[in-house]
Amino acid sequence: MDSNHPFFDNIEKKTQMKKEDIFAIANSVQSADFSDPAVVRQLIGRIGKAAGVSVPKEKEDALVKAITSGNVPNNFSSLSKMFGPKK
Numbered sequence: 001m002d003s004n005h006p007f008f009d010n011i012e013k014k015t016q017m018k019k020e021d022i023f024a025i026a027n028s029v030q031s032a033d034f035s036d037p038a039v040v041r042q043l044i045g046r047i048g049k050a051a052g053v054s055v056p057k058e059k060e061d062a063l064v065k066a067i068t069s070g071n072v073p074n075n076f077s078s079l080s081k082m083f084g085p086k087k
Contacts, residue, residue, distance in 0.1 A: 021050040040064045 008019045015022075025047060033039050044063055048055040055063075066072055 016052055017050050025050065034067055037064050037068050040067045 008022070011017070011022060012019050025043070028046075029043065032043060041060065041064055044055055044060055
């Protein structure tokens with residue numbers, strides 16, 4: 001997809017992430033070993049930094065455990081519950 005497509009402008013506005021950062025992260029994900037906790041932690045840190053969001057250690061640990069064990073939600077509703085506030 002063309003990086004000048006308006007779709008990416010919308011993502012940039014909503015996430016406060018630069019298109020270049022989004023593409024760089026997407027490219028690194030393609031060859032990432034998601035069974036390696038160190039790789040997953042690095043990716044979480046990179047995404048958090050690019051988005052200007054601090055990921056608490058507890059949330060990072062939960063994400064690493066879910067991703068390395070293959071328990072990643074496959075739909076947006078489940079994913080948003082994972083990232084949403086605890087009730």
